[in-house]
Structures are given as structure tokens and as C-alpha cells.
Amino acid sequence: xxxxxxxxxxxxxxxERDILHYGARYGVRRVRALVMNADTSHxxxxxxxxxxxxxxxxxxxxxxxxxxxxxxxxEEALRRRHFEILAEG
Numbered sequence: 085x086x087x088x089x090x091x092x093x094x095x096x097x098x099x100e101r102d103i104l105h106y107g108a109r110y111g112v113r114r115v116r117a118l119v120m121n122a123d124t125s126h127x128x129x130x131x132x133x134x135x136x137x138x139x140x141x142x143x144x145x146x147x148x149x150x151x152x153x154x155x156x157x158x159e160e161a162l163r164r165r166h167f168e169i170l171a172e173g
Contacts, residue, residue, distance in 0.1 A: 086135070087135060088134060088135055089132050089133065089134060089135060090132065090133065090135050090138045091130075091131060091132045091133075092125060092128050092129075092130050092131060092132075092133065092138070092142070093130065095125070095138045095142040095144060096125060096142060098144045098145075099119065099123070099142055099143065099144045099148065102144050102145060102148045103115050103116050103119055103148070106148065106149070106152060110152055110154065115148075115151075115152065118151040118152060119143055119148060119151060121151075122143050122147075122151055123141070123142060123143060124140075124141045124142075125141050125142045127141060128141050128142075
């Protein structure tokens with residue numbers, strides 16, 4: 085079962101690992117800037133929160149991927165190709 089709670093500090097630590105991971109390919113400063121534009125963790129008090137609240141404020145994992153234009157474009161191209169294949173029969 086997935087956790088239903090997470091601390092703000094844990095989420096931010098995971099976010100930083102993800103920034104470094106994706107930054108290796110897309111540039112750490114660039115990825116960090118994209119994330120910081122979407123991050124609203126300053127609105128959260130320190131401590132533990134429901135994971136849904138954390139997810140709304142601190143992009144990590146797939147949410148972070150969605151901020152990177154090259155990944156979004158690649159995913160969209162794959163989706164279009166998938167529908168083309170289905171349409172072909």
C-alpha cells in the first residue's frame with residue numbers, strides 16, 4: 085500500500101533527487117527553474133501532510149517530468165502514434 089502521508093521535508097528531498105536525475109539530461113539549472121515555477125511548497129507548513137496536499141504543492145516524479153517540454157512532446161508523439169496504430173486496424 086502506498087503511504088497516505090509525507091513530510092514536507094521528505095517531499096522536498098525527493099524533489100531534489102528528481103531535479104538532479106532529470107537535470108543530468110536536461111540541465112540542472114533549467115530543470116530546477118521549471119520546478120521552482122511550479123512549486124508552491126512555501127504555502128505549506130513544515131511537517132506531515134496528506135500525500136494529495138504534498139502532490140499539489142511539490143512536483144516530483146511524473147509531475148516533474150510533465151514540466152519538461154521535451155518529455156511532454158515525446159509523450160504526446162507516442163500517444164498520437166498509438167492512436168494511429170489503433171486506427172489502422
